[in-house]
Amino acid sequence: MINIEGIAASAGIAIAKAFVIEQPNLQAEKWTIDDADGEMFRFHEALAQSIVDVQALKQRTLEQLGEEKAEIFESHLLVLNDPELIGPIERLIREEQVNAEHALQETTKFFIAMFENMQSAYLRERASDMRDVSKRVLGHLLKVKAENLGSILDEVVLVAEDLTPSDTAQLNRNYVLGFITNIGGRTTHSAIMARSLEIPAVVGTKGAALQIRSGDLLILDGLEGIVIINPDEQTVEQYRIKQGQYEEQRNEWAKLKNKPTVTADGHHVELAANIGTPADVSAVLSNGGEAVGLYRTEFLYMSRDSMPSENEQFNAYKAVLEKMDGKPVVVRTLDIGGDKELSYLELPKEMNPFLGFRAIRLCLEHQDIFRTQLRALLRSSRYGNLRIMFPMISTLDEFRQAKEMMLEEKSKLEAENIQVSDQIQVGIMVEIPSTAILSDRFAKEVDFFSIGTNDLIQYTMAADRMNERISYLYQPLNPAILRLVKMVIDAAHSQGKWVGMCGEMAGDAAAIPLLVGLGLDEFSMSAASILPARSQISKLSYEAMNVFAEEALACNTAYEVAELIEKKIQPLLLK
């Protein structure tokens, strides 16, 4: 029994015999040719045959995996037609009088090296696409038939140096239960394909997979990135159980993707995701998110030398709203200062940055920055369901001022004949105890609250969450925090307003049952947490959680609350 480690590229567990793919030797010598025209003909014929192959692979992928996965072969087709590739090969054949194989290898070697040296991890891995294309053309020039992975008719775990996109497209998932490669990372195409085919995979074993021989029994754990060669019976048994549990869980989550989030007794809550850029929206949708609960706009302002223009911001907000296609999007206005600095906005160093000049406080003074953002937001509003949220509100005056500026910008835009939606909800983050305590007053003026637990906990406990010596005071389950949360929820509900939560606590499996019981309406978390949370909530009874929430509020310490969860709530989830 040997354990090898790699990168967990695609979740799941496979137990089967190894099928080691021997790479055909695709290396060609260099020689001088005298018939350049004939050599050019051979090259173009190999190109044409390669194009036919790739078109077939593209068609096959399109039928089995859909348009998005087929697009990789669209890229391969572009490479096979790329003047930057064909030009240099033709020149080498004509001017250096070398064989087509050598000209091809020399030219693709250059591009492979170029990709391998790139800054972006994603582009570095495109070297494997270049190898794939190059191998295909070379195979046709040498008349070497590539291994037909489609012909595997036993249940196996594939083991290879690397799997090209062409290889993965041919896999029959009824027989190929998983694969292991020596090279690659989480964003190689083979890893991406494995995830969409739902085949467990471990990649990047750094050569360790060479220890495997065809016929070895393998356990592939794509959850942990571990491969066990020739395991003993007891280990196989353990993994069979783990496999069963994982399958069960996955089936359950998948069923929930397009379902609303409802407790066992029919109480509905909304599960939303936190995002930082427009590109994050696809993960929200693919994980069944019902809304964006927190769009952090800081990213637009950071890592650059000057303020983003109104148009630049407008385009980013519009992109998110359009992609969400009518689903709510809560955009938080600029939350800078504290630990987040902007190089081009010179702010003096402060003794207590978390208690200092930041977020809405900064925006109310730097009105130019704030009004630009508000205009961009208002202009984007007609492309979707926009909700604007002000961070770090500590007094009603601050909220009123911020809202007033928004209304002023709205009238200015309307005077310029620019359409602004009249359905925009305006809310605040509740992260300062003064605001939580006065939430009954705020509730009359805002459209919604979103509780920012990370800061609310630090301010309530008077404990800097960056200071490790006092990290024990970061206590989401402290009854003091729960009471504040309850106060905010009750205040909002008495005015018919809704309350969300966008801190870590909202995605914490231990806290979710209590938050449901306290009546929280919206939970905003990382996209990957959404389906597990929906599954958990579907097993809970709202009525029972109300009772537990009351019990938790009556506890003395965070420890007692944790114990209540462990003893009374967890057993309900296991049923």
Place this chain on the structure above:
Amino acid sequence: MNKTFMVLSEDGIHARPATAIVNMASNFKAEIFAEADGRKVTLKSILGVLSLDLSTNDVVTFIAEGEDAAEALEAIEGIFQKEGLGILYD
């Protein structure tokens, strides 16, 4: 005629959008180029576009010359928006 963008996508300008951009470029009569970090490549070559190694926060300028240059730049902006690649940078 040109338009400048800042890349926001976490994966930079990766293979799929690059393919969309190159395919789109071939539908226009205009000569179209991309320029970043002092390097200029034709938009008709995917290897050229990928060779710019565009990552998050990089700035890229598209230059189009010809009768339908304006439409071509519009179309590029459309792809940037649709794919969440980045935003106009002026």
